[in-house]
Amino acid sequence: MQNIPCRPIVLSAALGIAVLALSGQTAPADLTTAHLSVTPRTADEAARIAAVTAPTTDFSKPEPFETNPGGAASVRARGNADAFSQPSGNISFERELDFKVGDGLFRKIWVAAPASTLVSDGLGPLFNARSCQSCHIKDGRGHPPVGDEHAVSMFLRVSVPATSDAPIAQIEQYLADHGDPATRTSPHPVYGGQLQDFSTPGVAAEYRLQIDYTEQPVTLSGGETASLRVPTYTAADLGYGPLGDDTMLSPRVAPPMIGLGLIEALPAADILALADPTDANGDGISGRAQIVWSREDDRPMLGRFGLKAGAPSIREQSAAAFAGDIGISSPLFSDASGDCTAQQPACIAAPNGNTGTADMTEVGADSLDLVTFYARNLAVPERRGVEDTTVLRGKQIFYETGCTACHTPKFVTDRLTDQPEQSFQLIWPYTDVLLHDMGPGLADNRPESGASGQEWRTAPLWGIGLTEQVSGHATFLHDGRARSLLEAVLWHGGEAQAQRDAVVAMPPADRAALIAFLESL
């Protein structure tokens, strides 16, 4: 069986007419089954949650608890590049130890096998980075390469249309059973699930990422202008022959790491309840739930993590990144050759590091759990300036323009028996964790599981105003093409076209207030 390291089986719901009709009412029960250890909500709690998460209509002052986007897990917003690197504010000393050890593993530079440190080897043979931290720079957002530098915190996912004789995967069968006319795709037969631009000695690297930009002016109200840079991606210096005309590429920068454990702790039912695949409420927004097959639980689950929500849990996302990005096997992705395919024999034959851990994988279950715990507890910083009148005005514009139709302000997490940091917190992620058609301008035209080539998961906005402070750049969206928050807004199309057009047309002072609000997140 071919190794598919980066994602569950890929398929498409891109035909656009019949989409998965999944909502809180009609979802199969197994989608709402929690993979965390949850204490069910009481009716009384549900009523209080409904009241507290109702959108505000009072923009004269901040809402209670608005300063703490991560609830009690929020931390003081440090004034330096460490703002995204703090453990949950409510973590115990004991669990802070696990966080710190996980941090050490997150920073760990992996080396090629064989090496004297049996526990630390296994890099590659193909890889995008040697450590987690080198993509997730300061636990923040990656960026496109500048000048001639290598694209370390960015890479291309790759796939091809599935052949008619490709075996039906479980998730494909599941989606078909639920009325989804899926277009099936497969990893590239030679290059696998993503392109790696680095390799260990004796193995050819796969490519070099080349990006060319052209500027596209945008006229705004009040005599203001903006310019969007439109990227063209080329997989240059291919190491294993041409990709072929039907190959689909998807550029990805590493997303920020904060608040992931809180997103994971959201009840699936609360996310599914927001889905409106046929736009039954006629607001022009048709959020769809991503459904993926969980390797760990061996069942269909709500996808939450990654730019198209392709991973159902932090542990699976982390294991997939270990495998695809660093070439490190784990109990979930046990193939030591990472993203190598059968048509890359030198890569398959290269020494591996499946020694030295109890699980006989390059990273063992214990270490994977520590990295998962670390990722789960990277804290969301407190907001700054919530009482500022411009910020409050911007908040009002954000709500009244309709941005909150996808960037859902508030949720309450599940009560968890073994994760006190994430348990029962009022959080402000500004995402519905659903897929939305963002129009042809942002499309990668590469389906991923249930997401079409034009769909992306609504990005959480918490911490977004600290991007430059943490990462030394302010580039946004899935491939870092936007060079400011305003440019990111202007790239919105598809379901968000009306909101984008409203921002273009609104008085400049309102536009500035909107950005001030985003900067305060």
Place this chain on the structure above:
Amino acid sequence: MKLSLIAIASLFAMPAWAVEKSDVVTTYANIAAAAYADSLITAKTLQSAIDTFLAAPSDTTLATARTAWIAARVPYMQTEVYRFGNPIVDDWEGRVNAWPLDEGLIDYVDASYGGATDDNAYAVLNVIANPSFELSGRTIDAGTITPALLSDTLQEADGAESNVATGYHAIEFLLWGQDLNGTGPGAGNRPFTDYASGDACTNSNCDRRAVYLRVATRLLVDDLTYMAGAWATDGVGRTTLLADPDAAIGAMLTGLGSLSYGELAGQRMKLGVLLHDPEEEHDCFSDNTHQSHYYDGLGVQNVWLGRYEGVDGSSVSGPSLADLVAALDPDTAAQLTTEIAASVADLDAIRDAVAGGMAYDMMLASDNPDGNALILTAVDALVAQTRSIERAVTALQLADVTLEGSDSLDAPTAVFQ
């Protein structure tokens, strides 16, 4: 008068009913003032020794500089307990004690070091050998090695935390060089001729290396000058705490617990044993890790007992956290006092083993179960004392001290209760 009476009372473990939180906080600030002042004094001694070494490089002057560096670590490590709760320390600490570092950013490294092009493009930048280089698409003029070049441009260059250009460990690398002995015996062994002039210069660029060392040392002195001032009379570190003694007590306990558990027991000790990797050693060039760990642990004891012994033999003492907790929960206070003494003893046992010939990096080796056990015994002791620290928090009826923002769904005043 009142202060000294209470201090005497605490020595005899009498009921500490008279202990005021503000007095405990004052002791805490006084210890910080003394320990940071000592850190500054010893850093200036280091600076002087480095000046002497650079004026006349020799085995002797290099040895004196190395000795001064090791001495400078003694008070500084005792200040680490002021991290994790004091914002001015937390926001500053990375400039002074960041580790681990990709030393190839600074100077030449052994061919086995690797990492030439990928991952951290600047891991082998070697600024000492390169007066001009590209950084994140910009051309950097490093013709003159200045404080701004090190602290603003190179430190965490490109967002990589391992690009450490300043602080104790950068200076350590410049004095010792790489430790190429893995988990075997021996520390870094940089020849003094790396700083020699003319034909005697080894490994090239001796003049730029000397400038780098001088600038990095000056930055350390500057940074410590700032922090010593922050704890002196009317310093911001002190006034912030005294303005809210309850919050200050919380910050003190947060520092005790976070340093004991996550930072020292976890990241600096347990991880190295887990990975059996000498790269996880804290003072890896000088093989001084055992001392750093010991004085971290001693710093915890200082804050708990409200006492500090200075490098010149002088001492600071006053009403302590131990007194405060003892008044409310004598059993927990006594147990924590015992447990902290035990962890300090276990950390001291690591020093004894080093004195007996087993360096800290040798203890990490996978085929050294005795060495592994020495480290893990101290880890267990640090873990045990943190449990009592949590009980002390309960005794003081502080809200969860690690909670920086007090608003929470589960807070008593919140809508969900």
